[in-house]
Amino acid sequence: MTAADTATGTTSLPPGQSTPEQQALARQVLELCRAGRLEEAEGPYRDLCGNPPRDGAGLLSLADAARILARPADSVAWAEAAVRSQPDRADGWSVLALAFIAAGRPDDGYAAAAEALRRAGNDTAGDAAAIQAAVQAHRAQALARLRRGQLAEAAAACDTALRLADAVAQPAQSLRQAQAETLGTLALVRMLEGRAEEAEALFRRALSHRPVLPEILGNHASLLARLGRDEEALEQAEQAVALRPRLAGTLHLIGTLHHRAGQPESAIAAFHRVLAVDPGHSDARLRLADSLRIAGHWQEAATVCRDGLARIANPDDPGRTPLLANLGAALQSSGDAAGALEAYREALRLSPDLPEVHNNLARLHQETGNPDAAIEELRRATAGRPANQPLPLPLRRALLSLLVAAGRTAEAEAEAFGIARTAPEDAELCFGIAALFLQGGWRDQALPYVRKAIRLAPDMPRNWIAFAEALRDATLPGPAGGSDGGLRADLLAALGRPEVEASGLARAIAGVLMGSSILARLAALPEDASPALDDASRTLLADGSLAGLAEDALLLAHLRAAPVCDPALERALTRLRRVLLLALTGPGLPDRPAWRALCAAIAEQCFLNEYVFAETDGEFQVLAVLIRAAESALTSGEQPPAVLVALLGAYRPLYRWERAGALQALSWPEEIARLLNRQVAEPLAEAAIQAELPVLTQISHPVSVGVRAQYEENPYPRWMSTGLLPEPVTLPRFLHALFPHAALPASPAWDAPGWEAPEVLVAGCGTGREAVWAASTLKNAKVLAIDLSRRSLAYATRQSRRLGLSGIEFAQADLLELGTLGRRFDVVHSVGVLHHMEDPMAGLRVLRGLLRPHGVMEVGFYSAAARRPILAARQFIAERGHPPTLDGIRRVRHDILGLPADHPARAVVRSPDFYGTSACRDLLMHVHELHVTLPWLAGALETLGLEFLGFRLADPAVAALYRKRFPEDPAMTSLARWDRLEAEHPMIFGGLYQAWVRARG
Structure with a gap:
């Protein structure tokens, strides 16, 4: 039975009459509805449905109440009954028009509004009731036009209604409400026309007339959301639904705003409220399923989608498509690959051109270990599309990623070229292509795209980080590199970027520099020479060839920034230093700025590599002469030539010279002042810091004492730049980026206060690079960095102060005693430390005890498989009996460089650590070291209750290799599989396992 049926006489009252009680109850129901007290209105409303009023005013009150109670069919029925009761009342036809529109019948609404205007008559100036009815009728026509998309006609209808209302000098409250509602309708029209400022002003006017109109509050909230003012929009929308809890559109907006803010649980609650009001609201159902899936409620998301599908009887209805796509995504997230596949296939049957579904299908194939099927899925998505409608860019990038992961080089390069061609001057796009190639370990393919990204966005730090990664440890061909002036410029700029670690570019720079014929000639000079300049050296000085090197900005910057890591360039520089030294005793080397700069840069390089360059007896004799000349000048009150000071610093650290203080007291050119700062001021500052360092534990274990002695003699590594990120990130974000597949701890552990300001321990910090990394990478980190060696700690402290990092506490301690x-x-963080202990497991147990619940740890161990060349070199060294002194290390390097290319020990030449005194000792002549295997690591983690999160890999190509070999393990957390891969490729870890683990909770 409809409301119209109940409105036909069920009492003994004559037609058109109601009892005073009925009339009062109808007014009460309407007022409760308008005040937002819908639950209180429900009971009286049901009572009236059983015994409705018969007069027009009472029926119209019920019609308005039903509309507010979200019963559009009832609203139409009551309004129709009112019109039948009093067909000449214009306000009855206006209410009926609004009821039709609320019920989704805009054509009927428009007709009813036209009838209302006819009944109101042409002259409404003296009849307030007629004016109000006309205003409502014009507004109803505006709403009907709005439903048809006729925005200009809707605005005109609103304008007419507002002119009528404005003509009344003292409008009644009901007319003021009608005026406010019309202003709100016009504001909605302007919003849909994109005229946001006008819409905003109209909404404000409407709310000033009647601030508790919930529909206007809700529509205003929509405008605020469109303008990106989400907090204001949410507040306004909440006010609207507090007054009118069944405003489905506004409830939907609240859910959308929560979803957009990353608050899925709040969004879920809002979308449930929408469906309670309007079970057929398809968009709310889809958003609800999406929010449930994001929140991890996968089964519930699937149920919501299935309920929606059950409401659509026709299996070929395209309206099923989005529900099927969402169902597939929910099932895919829950691990039901077969169910997801079935849902996706059905969605594509109904709508073949669904890029997002093709993408999800591709991911599904990839996750189930079938990358070729994933590629073909995206290929199918492309097939049949018009040439002017290519696959959307995100899917093309997904296809490129799959091709890279599958190692299909030619196809990947072609796809990358096609993507780049769509937006040739897009830095973001170029970076994205480069990042995908780097992820696959394809540095050569990445380089041109990242260089283009740098050209388009030279101030973007991530472009320079990618550039350094593309060239890390790469050896570029000399002539090609030398002819690429742009690459020279990029390398020079990279050395000045704080986010770039200069040492990673050393090989690439060497390849470019060795394109110089002068350096090639220097490298070919004989190793031994007499004190007098030989003919080749005289020729180099006489023809001005060396002057070009003195002005080579890339060469000078490299010498100052990072140790040279290339045998040929090292030979060239060793000979160049000798030529310059011998020239100083003759007329060949005037004290010009360019020569000073070159000699000072060589001196900075030699200080960085701790004078690992070989020396001849002739050089030693000339050096003694020059030292006496410098001392004589200082004694007589004269200033030694600047170039002489630079060459002295190229052979011996100046701070060890007893006259270093006298040099500091003098005024010098910029390059010499910088050299004295590095070679005198900084070492003296470190000596002062050593005396201030706190001691946290005793150091008494024999192995610890021996290791400490080595690093007091040879602190390692000596570094200048660390590749600092421009902005630190939170610990959760860092771990998510490093291990996207890891199921990180849920709240409350993950949201505990400690994660916002993590306490970090760097156990065995050496010269501080890891401590600086932690303090600059992890937001608000408070770092305790300990080490055995006070000299290493002093270097670390000075460097951290230079970088302005105040969140690091350095102290001397033995890792084995940290439990106290x-x-x-x-x-x-303890990388490169535990394998220098007598019992690495004992050290690991101590570190495990220092972790908080759900804490994370990075540990590094030497790989037994990857260290085979090191073991061969150590055996080679032992056979010759070289001691771990500067002279012994120089001899070791000389002998290894002279080995045949296929000798097992010759492979150590590829290590950057081969090119520095302390580094070479750490690499080849350490006082105590052990090696482990991955089965040992797996057993140790199991024993200590630690969960393996993944490896930090220096080379992205290793991750690509693993994914291709074991596609069934996208998280890459199987140590057994890693062991198999290392057996097939023994050098994939570069000598060191760097494993992130966490405490099981």
């Missing part, structure tokens, strides 16, 4: 500290940490 009584502290716990969110992050523990």
Whole structure:
């Protein structure tokens, strides 16, 4: 039975009459509805449905109440009954028009509004009731036009209604409400026309007339959301639904705003409220399923989609498509690959051109270990599309990623070229292509795209980070590199970027520099020479060839920034230093700025590599003469030539010279002042820092004492730049980026206060690079960095102060004694330390005890498989009996460089550590080191209750290799599989396992 049926006499009252109680109850129901007290209105409304009023006013009150109670069919029925009761009342036809529009019948609404205007008559100036009815009728026509998309006609109808209302000098409250509602309708029209400022002003006017109109509050909230003012929009929308809880559109907006803000649980609650009001609201159902899936409620998301599908009887209805796509995504997230595949296939049957579904299908194939099927799925998505409608860019990038991961080089390069051609001057796009190639370990393919990204966006730090990654440890061909002036410029600029670690570019720079014929000639000079300049050296000086090197900006910058890591360039520089030294005793080397700069840069390089360059007896004799000349000049109150000071610093650290203080007291050119700062001021500052360092534990274990002695003699590594990120990130974000597949701890552990300001322990910090990394990478990190060697700690402290990092506490301690500290940490970092202990497991057990619940730890161990060349070199060294002194290390390097290319020990020449005194000792002549295997690591983690999160890999190509070999393990967390891969490729870890683990919780 409809409301119209109940409105036909069920009492003994004459037609058109109601009892005073009925009339009062109808007014009460309407007022409760208008006040937002819908639950209170429900009971009286049901009572009236059983015994409705018969007069027109009472029926119209019920019609308005039903519309507010979200019963559009009832609203139409009551309004129709009112019109039948009093067909000449214009306000009855206006209410009927609004009821028709609320019920989704805009044509009927428009007709009813036209009838209302006819009944109101042409002259409404003296009849307030007629004016109000006309205003409502014009507004109803505006709403009907709005439903048809006729915005200009809707605006005109609103304008007419507002002119009528404005003509009344003292409008009644009901007319003021009608005026406010019309202003709100016009504001909605302007919003849909894109005239946001006008819409905003109209909404404000409407709300000033009647601030508790919920529909206007809701529509205003929509405008605020469109303008990106989400917090204001949410507040306004909440006010609207507080007044009118069944405003489905506004409830939907609230859910959307929560979804957009990353608050899925709040969004879920809002979308449930929408469906409670309007079970057929398809968009709310889709958003609800999406929010449930994001929140991890996969089964519930699938149920919501299936309920929606059950409401659509026709299996070929395209309206099923989005529900099927969402169902597939929910099932895919829950691990139901077969169910997801079936849902996706059905969605594509109904609508073949669904890029997102093709993408999800491709991911599904990839996750189930079938990358070729994933590629073909995206290929199918492309097939049949018009040439002017290519696959959307995200899917083309997904296809490129799959091709890279599958190692299909030619196809990947062609796809990348096609993508780049769509937007040739897009830095973001170029970076994205480069990043995908780098992810696959394809540095050569990445380089041109990242260089283009740099050209288009030279101030973007991530472009320079990618550039350094593309060239890390690469050896570029000399002539090609030398002819590429642009690459020279890029390398020079990269050396000045704080986010770039200069040492990673050393090989690439060497390849470019060795394109110089002068350096090639220097490298070919004989190793031994007499004190007098030989003919070749005289020729180089006489023809001005060396002057070009003195002005080579890339060469000078490299010498100052990072140790040279190339045998040929090292030979060239060793000979160049000798030529310059011998020239100083004759007329060949005037004290010009260019020569000073070159000699000072060589001196900075030699200080960085701790004078690992070989020396001849002739050089030693000339050096003694020059030292006496410098001392004589200082004694007589004269200033030694600047170039002489630079060459002295190229052979011996100046701070060890007893006259270093006298040099500092003099005024020098810029390059010499910088050299004295590095070779005198900084070492003296470190000596002062050593005396201030706190001691946290005793150091008494024999192995610890021996290791400490080595690093007091040879601190390692000596570094200048660390590749600092421009902005630190939170610990959760860092771990998510490093291990996207890891199921990280849920709240409350993950949201505990410690994660916002993590306590970090760097156990065995050496010269501080890892401590600086932690303090600059992890947002608000508080770092305790300990080491055995006070000299290493002093270097670390000075460098951290130079970088302005105040969140690091350095102290001397033995890792084995840290359990006595009584502290716990969110992050523990100990790489390259535990394998220098007598029992690495004992050290690992201590670190495990320092972790907080759900804490994470990075540990590094030497790989037994990857260290085979090191073991061969150590055996080679032992056979010759070279001691771990500067002279012994020079002899070791000389002998290894002279080995045949296929000798097992010759492979160590590829290590950057081969090119520095302390580094070479650490690499080849360490006082105590052990090696482990991956089965040992797996057993150790199991014993200590630690969960393996993944490896930090220096080379992205290794991750690509693993994914291709074991596609069934996208998280790459199987140590057994890693062991198999290492057996097939023994050098994939570069000598060191760097594993991130966490405490099981």
